[in-house]
Amino acid sequence: METMITVEHLTKRYGDYVAVDDVSFTSKPGRVTGFLGPNGAGKSTTMRIIAGLTPATSGTATVDGTAYRDMPNPATEVGVLLDASAQHAGRTGAEILRLSAMTLGVGKGRVEEMLDMVSLTPEESGRRVRNYSLGMRQRLGIANALLGNPRILILDEPANGLDPAGIHWMRTLLRDYADRGGTVLLSSHLLHEIEIIADDLVVIGHGRIVAQGTKEELLAGNGTRVRSLDDDALLRAMTAAGIVARPVAEGGFLADVAPEVIGRLAARVQIPLVELRPGDGANLEQMFLDLTAATARESTTTQGARP
Ligand SMILES: Nc1ncnc2c1ncn2[C@@H]1O[C@H](COP(=O)(O)OP(=O)(O)OP(=O)(O)O)[C@@H](O)[C@H]1O
Structure with a gap:
């Protein structure tokens, strides 16, 4: 077990x-x-x-x-x-x-x-x-x-x-x-x-x-979420182009470049895409602040801290 x-x-x-x-x-x-x-x-x-x-x-x-x-x-x-x-x-x-x-x-x-x-x-x-x-x-x-x-x-x-x-x-x-x-x-x-x-x-x-x-699921973002009909070939093409891409749990990748770059690359190597969109995540701090905003004890102001 x-x-x-x-x-x-x-x-x-x-x-x-x-x-x-x-x-x-x-x-x-x-x-x-x-x-x-x-x-x-x-x-x-x-x-x-x-x-x-x-x-x-x-x-x-x-x-x-x-x-x-x-x-x-x-x-x-x-x-x-x-x-x-x-x-x-x-x-x-x-x-x-x-x-x-x-x-x-x-x-x-x-x-x-x-x-x-x-x-x-x-x-x-x-x-x-x-x-x-x-x-x-x-x-x-x-x-x-x-x-x-x-x-x-x-x-x-x-x-x-x-x-x-x-x-x-x-x-x-x-x-x-x-x-x-x-x-x-x-x-x-x-x-x-x-x-x-x-x-x-x-x-x-x-x-x-x-x-x-x-962590990948929760922090996915800032780059481009892409999924294609041939993800193996897409990964090879991205790697050859110097693009860093991480596989994500739902399928496809999170690539570290803008959607347009991936779109052009996929067109050039003739791989049909089924998903191409900006990643919507952020770093952990941003995610933490967003997720816990409703339960946080402080507002974002620091006014009261000024001398
Ligand atoms: N013995 C207790 N009696 C009454 N309230 C308690 C008791 N122990 C914990 N609490 C309350 O339960 C809540 C959760 O406390 P807990 O220590 O689990 O939080 P935490 O997430 O570990 O916080 P921190 O990041 O500050 O360590 C707090 O509001 C705390 O005051």
Whole structure:
């Protein structure tokens, strides 16, 4: 069976307030799923429910059909980093990992391996966590999440506090993890990061899903959407002409030039087109702002910020 996170009709109410409202999505193996939404949209709540830390009001969240709470040794199935600051402040980083390793039944060698992987030096891992910088806490949290060698990672804002080299490192780590068949669900406010790393996107606003799909589907645009009666030949012709074209899920391509250029090329190589139109998407930031405009807390004015 595939190692997949499945969220179905998940709802969470706090009194009259609906924090998560009928949310359904899947996060698939071999793919990084980016979970996006404005502050207070319900991302952390959804992730906490998946990780068994908060009960749902209704609906289900499962991993391979099993709820996190029902797994015999969940940390060997699902690695979770939800709040890096919540780690025991009085313990050293190494102590925290050794305790987790004991609970999980993994060897001490794995602790050293993970510390090395997240680039915490022996001196740093010997310091108490209260003296860690935010980026160091994130690194420790990622080490903790990976300790049990899980096939699924759930990370809430893992890039928070990481320096540029750290963000690059994390990107490489998660890409490699997914490429080896792992499932990654991560939330982030760093849209540029998500744009680079995510394969699939789930966008949430006011507790409701406002868009989901592959990154290509959601960001298709700015160039030209083209489909023909012979897409293989069209791709060869576009490539030969130096045009960059990405296949899209519904069929055909998104090419990085204007429709007229594609129209002329298709006429020259005599390939009948069945679709030719400007791509209608934008970058992730624009998509995010458009999709969540109705649920955003701020207007676009910055007037009040002027001195
Ligand atoms: N224990 C709680 N009691 C009452 N309301 C809560 C509780 N936990 C979360 N909420 C509310 O649920 C909503 C969703 O919060 P959540 O932390 O899931 O948002 P988020 O999308 O992760 O936001 P951010 O991007 O700011 O981290 C918020 O309005 C929050 O105040």
